[in-house]
Each structure stands twice: as structure tokens, then as C-alpha cells.
Amino acid sequence: MSQRISAQRMSWGLLALSFLLLAFGLGVLALRSSQTGVTQSVLQPLAYLPWVAAVAAAAMFLQAMLLRCRVSPWLLPFSFFFASVGLVEIARLKPILFIPQLRWLLIGMTAFLVVLRCGRSIVELTSYQYMLGLSCLVLLALPLLFGTEIGGSRNWLVLGPVQVQPSEFSKILLVLFLSAYLADHEEVLTSEKHHFLLFRLPPLRFIAPLLCIWGMAILMFVVARDLGSALLFFGIAVFMTYMATGSRSYVFIALLVFVAAAAASYALFGHVRVRFDIWLNPWADPNGMAYQVVQSLFAFGSGGVWGTGFAHGHPGLIPEVHTDFIFAAIAEELGLIGSLTLLLGYAVFFLIGIRSALSGETMERILLSAGASVVFLLQAFIIMAGVTKFLPLTGITLPFVSYGGSSMVSSYLLLGLLAVLSQRKGGHAA
Structure with a gap:
């Protein structure tokens, strides 16, 4: 029991670290933009902050739901760590694609939730x-x-x-x-x-x-x-x-x-x-x-x-x-x-x-x-x-990490399948 609680706390820590990484990267880009006037200036906080907030809220909701369903606590935090690295790099390399990637991330999380809800039916497709x-x-x-x-x-x-x-x-x-x-x-x-x-x-x-x-x-x-x-x-x-x-x-x-x-x-x-x-x-x-x-x-x-x-x-x-x-x-x-x-x-x-x-x-x-x-x-x-x-x-x-809607959605579909299969006895779908 104590090991499980410790793992849950550490998984929350990794999730928080992922969003700190994203915030730090966006802060560096904003500072760099104000100093040099390079293309990162197209990243207007008022445009992307609502999307970032929506991603953060969805991540916390999904992680809480996974823990309640007794699913492996590490799968979602690791995926958000990778996604945060990708978002920071995309904001750095192609600022115009930053908000579209945030949208694809939200769509991917929605697909992840759908798989969790219908996980048993999807596994039964193997028949x-x-x-x-x-x-x-x-x-x-x-x-x-x-x-x-x-x-x-x-x-x-x-x-x-x-x-x-x-x-x-x-x-x-x-x-x-x-x-x-x-x-x-x-x-x-x-x-x-x-x-x-x-x-x-x-x-x-x-x-x-x-x-x-x-x-x-x-x-x-x-x-x-x-x-x-x-x-x-x-x-x-x-x-x-x-x-x-x-x-x-x-x-x-x-x-x-x-x-x-x-x-x-x-x-x-x-x-x-x-x-x-x-x-x-x-x-x-x-x-x-x-x-x-x-x-x-x-x-x-x-x-x-x-x-x-x-x-x-x-x-x-x-x-x-x-x-x-x-x-x-x-x-x-x-x-x-x-x-x-x-x-x-x-x-x-x-x-x-x-x-x-x-x-x-x-x-x-x-x-x-x-x-x-x-x-x-x-x-x-x-x-x-x-x-x-x-x-x-x-x-x-x-x-x-890479930019792309098909890649992001399919990755979260597969992650949802892995989460369903990692569910311990006694857990229940959301």
C-alpha cells in the first residue's frame, strides 16, 4: 500500500514537472523574443494560454481518474513529459504550429478517454x-x-x-x-x-x-x-x-x-x-x-x-x-x-x-x-x-514529441489501450 501511494505521489510530481518544463520553455522564448524581436513574437500569451490551461486541466482530470481506476500511475505522466518537450520545441521551431499542436494534444487526450471508457469492448475486438x-x-x-x-x-x-x-x-x-x-x-x-x-x-x-x-x-x-x-x-x-x-x-x-x-x-x-x-x-x-x-x-x-x-x-x-x-x-x-x-x-x-x-x-x-x-x-x-x-x-x-495530428491521436489511442490492460483487479472504468 505504501509503495503504491509513493508511486502515485511521484507520478503527480512528474506530471507537475512536465508542465513546469513547458512553462519554463515558453518563458525563455518570450524573453528571447522581447530581446531580439525574432519570430517567436507570434506567440501571443492571450492566444495560447487558454489552450495550455485546458491541457493542464485535462491532464490532472485524467490522472486522477486513472488513479481511481487503479491503472498504472506512470503512463500518462510520461506521455505528458514527452508532449511537453515536443510543445516547447515546436514553439521554438515553428511558433505558428504551437496552438494547433495543443489542439491535437487535447484531441489525443479525448481519444485516450474514449478508449478508457470502451476499453473492454476494444479488447474484445480481438475475437x-x-x-x-x-x-x-x-x-x-x-x-x-x-x-x-x-x-x-x-x-x-x-x-x-x-x-x-x-x-x-x-x-x-x-x-x-x-x-x-x-x-x-x-x-x-x-x-x-x-x-x-x-x-x-x-x-x-x-x-x-x-x-x-x-x-x-x-x-x-x-x-x-x-x-x-x-x-x-x-x-x-x-x-x-x-x-x-x-x-x-x-x-x-x-x-x-x-x-x-x-x-x-x-x-x-x-x-x-x-x-x-x-x-x-x-x-x-x-x-x-x-x-x-x-x-x-x-x-x-x-x-x-x-x-x-x-x-x-x-x-x-x-x-x-x-x-x-x-x-x-x-x-x-x-x-x-x-x-x-x-x-x-x-x-x-x-x-x-x-x-x-x-x-x-x-x-x-x-x-x-x-x-x-x-x-x-x-x-x-x-x-x-x-x-x-x-x-x-x-x-x-x-x-x-513530433508535430502531427495523426501521430498524436494514434499514440494516445495506443496509450489508452495500454492503460486498460494495466488496470489492476478491483479497478473500474470511468
Whole structure:
């Protein structure tokens, strides 16, 4: 009991720290604006303070409700810590997008509340596993048929004034489908009946859905030019399959398929060659196709250990810095210390989710919690690796931090699902 009360108090402290961080960042920007007259002057307190107050009130309400429902007290405070970092950076980099991001945060919290209210019904959707899998594939296919190319990737649907990225929501359906399918076929998938080269696998009909998911991820890479989402979906499928079966054969086969497909794509498609050539040697074209990567590396180099200081760097030199490259801006102005703090936050957030998964009552709930946790950590790793040139440049967002409505709403939908699954016995929905 005392440990739980202590955890609740510390979670309130993290929530308060998140909003102190936001207030401090906005104060620094206001002071900087008054001294230099730079573009931050478009941030008028009378315009954004009502939105900030609404976000703060919603956060406190949701946290109180979660504690009353005996849900993990850490999930929401960590998400607000990430969101506060993102809001401060967006106010610094693209002031005109600060209020829209606050709106998306409120919409995300509303989606989080809806999931909490309907959590049990959503979990019960896993009974319709093949409908979930089909819905996931349909969402992924929509941009290929009706999408608009933005930033070099055909992964957007333009609905009037709103731009929607279906892959952000299809990853939730993917986690639901895989958790249900893998739990339902655990015994068959772990049985070794057929030999394939050096591997021992069950009959093809039982692994066909997994091959379909892997194939769709590769198709996204080749046709939609969406390397980030392809790596994310592929990684989710591989991680969840391994967690369910413990079989390394699936991992090796998946890697072999991916490497073979990547090699074929490199040989057949020009845009794939360009992406990989930039990764291998961005200095061959620093002012052209590799400009973003080169500027990102310069940002990391100039940031050093301690950073140049908030609002004292030049992250605006990086195109689309408020979305794909926001981690580079954090590294430049907050340095290695700030970057590692954010990275450690995602790692702790992942461990909280895994701890929730280990306390699950059924294999399905265990896989669902673990899969949701993997999504956050894997997505953060892929984009961080992309901006540091550890992996080829990707086009996904840093969860809760980067600007984007689809990313924010889908992240809170997934967080709501994780919160429902972390609910202790004796708790009740709001």
C-alpha cells in the first residue's frame, strides 16, 4: 500500500514537472523574443494560454481518474513529459504550429478517454482477428490507391483541410491482430513439423498471415517509399512473433526475406538506391538529396555534451525539423545530456509497459500490452537512428514529441489501450 501511494505521489510530481518544463520553455522564448524581436513574437500569451490551461486541466482530470481506476500511475505522466518537450520545441521551431499542436494534444487526450471508457469492448475486438488483419491491410493500401505524396512518401490521405496518415492507425490494428492470432495459434506455431533449409516450421497455412504482414511492409517500402513505416511494421511483427513463440527461426527467416527484398529493390528501383546511397555516404551530395541528413549531423556535432542552450542553436537550418528531425533539434540545443534523458524516458516507458504485460492474465493480454510497448520504443528507436545515420533516413514521427495530428491521436489511442490492460483487479472504468 505504501509503495503504491509513493508511486502515485511521484507520478503527480512528474506530471507537475512536465508542465513546469513547458512553462519554463515558453518563458525563455518570450524573453528571447522581447530581446531580439525574432519570430517567436507570434506567440501571443492571450492566444495560447487558454489552450495550455485546458491541457493542464485535462491532464490532472485524467490522472486522477486513472488513479481511481487503479491503472498504472506512470503512463500518462510520461506521455505528458514527452508532449511537453515536443510543445516547447515546436514553439521554438515553428511558433505558428504551437496552438494547433495543443489542439491535437487535447484531441489525443479525448481519444485516450474514449478508449478508457470502451476499453473492454476494444479488447474484445480481438475475437475478430481476421477482420482486424484485413482492416489493417485496407488502411495500408488506401494511400497506395488514393494517397498524396508528401515529403517523398505516398502515405497520406488529404481529406479537405485535414491530412491523415493511415499507417499511424493501422499499427494499432496490427498489434490487435497479432496478439489475437499469435495467442490463438501459439501451440501450432511453436510446434516443429516441417523442415525448411535449416529451420523447422509449422505448416505454411499457419504462418501465411505473418508472411502477408511482412510482405505488406516491404510493399510499403517499395511502392509508397515509406521506409519508416515499413521498418516499424516489420519490427512489430517480428518482435511479437518472437515473444509469442520464442522461436529464432521466425526471426532469421524474416531477416532473410527482408534482406533479399531490400537487395532486389535496390537493383530495380531508383528511389531505393538514392535512399541507401544517402545513408552510406551523405557527403557525396551534401547540398542536394542528403541535405537533411548532413544538417542533422552538424546539429549533433555542434550540440556536444551540454548543448548550445535552448533557443541559442540553429536547428531551423534542417528542413522539416519540427516533424522527422525534432530529435536533432533537441540534440543541438540540449546536447547529449538532453538527448540521453529523452532516450532514457522512452526506455523506462517501455519497461513500465512490459511490467504491465508480465502481469497479464492471458497470453492475449500479455501480447497486447507487450506489443503496444514495443510500438513506442521501436518507433522512437527508428527515427532516432535515422537522424543519426545509424539507419537509412526514415519518415516517421517521435511519439508524443513530433508535430502531427495523426501521430498524436494514434499514440494516445495506443496509450489508452495500454492503460486498460494495466488496470489492476478491483479497478473500474470511468
